[in-house]
Structure formats: structure tokens, C-alpha cells
Amino acid sequence: MKKFLEEFKKFALRGNVIDMAVGVIIGGAFTGVVNGVSNNFIKPLLSFVTSLGKSWGTLADGETAWTFSAAGADFLTTIINFIITAFVLFIIIRTMNRLSTIGKKPEAPKAPTTKKCPYCLSEIPIGATKCAHCASELPEA
Ligand SMILES: [Zn+2]
DSSP states (O other): OHHHHHHHHHHHHSHHHHHHHHHHHHHHHHHHHHHHHIIIIIHHHHHHHHHHHHHTTOSSOHHHHHHHHHHHHHHHHHHHHHHHHHHHHHHHHHHHHHHHHHHHGGGTTOOOOEEEOTTTOOEEETTOSBOTTTOOBOOOO
């Protein structure tokens, strides 16, 4: 059991899992926005379009036609929600991946090339044995 927990910790702490979790959380928050847009804009539009069929009287029973239209609009709304959410998630994760590679690149060559002189606190080359500013002898770094 302890080994299992350790393995899980290793798995959970890997960068991309955390990225993914953040993506899922952002996606979850975004789903609310998408739902709001859909329910207030796309769904009424679809209901209007599908109810046109009803008013053309293709079905004899008006009640049944309306129920069918509403269900069809709900279904289409769900699909549109899914597509929008998936698309935005894709963009967010892609952006995050790009940002993380941009953030990592300049760090690699960032080995220190200077140090501080302990006497005058000036920046001097890391290999210096004598300070260029105050001429103090420096202990080997
Ligand atoms: Zn100095």
C-alpha cells in the first residue's frame, strides 16, 4: 500500500499531469460560460429554426412536433457545447505547453558567469582570483 501511494505521488507530481489537471479545472470553469452562451443564444436560435418545421405542419400532432424540436435543440446544443469546450481546451493546453517550453529555454544556459566580490560586492567574473574593482585577493570559489 505504501509503495502504491509512492507510485501515485510520483505519477501525480509529473508536470504534464498537473498541466492536465489545470486544463481540466479551467475547462470546467469555462463549461459554465459556454453553457450560458448556448442557453441564452444558440439554443433559442436552434429552437426557432427547428420550430419552423413545426409551423410548416409536417407532423399532424403539434405537441409531438414541439417536443421533438425541443429535444433536437437540446441535443444540438450539447454537441455545440462539447465542440466549443474541446476547442477552447485544446487552445488553452497548446498555449500552456508553448509557455512552458518558452519558460524553460532561457533557463538552460543560465549557469552563473559572475560572482560577487566579498569585499566590495561588485559583480566580477566567476573565475576571477583578484577583484577588478578593489584589487582584493579572492578565495577560490
Ligand atoms: Zn572587490
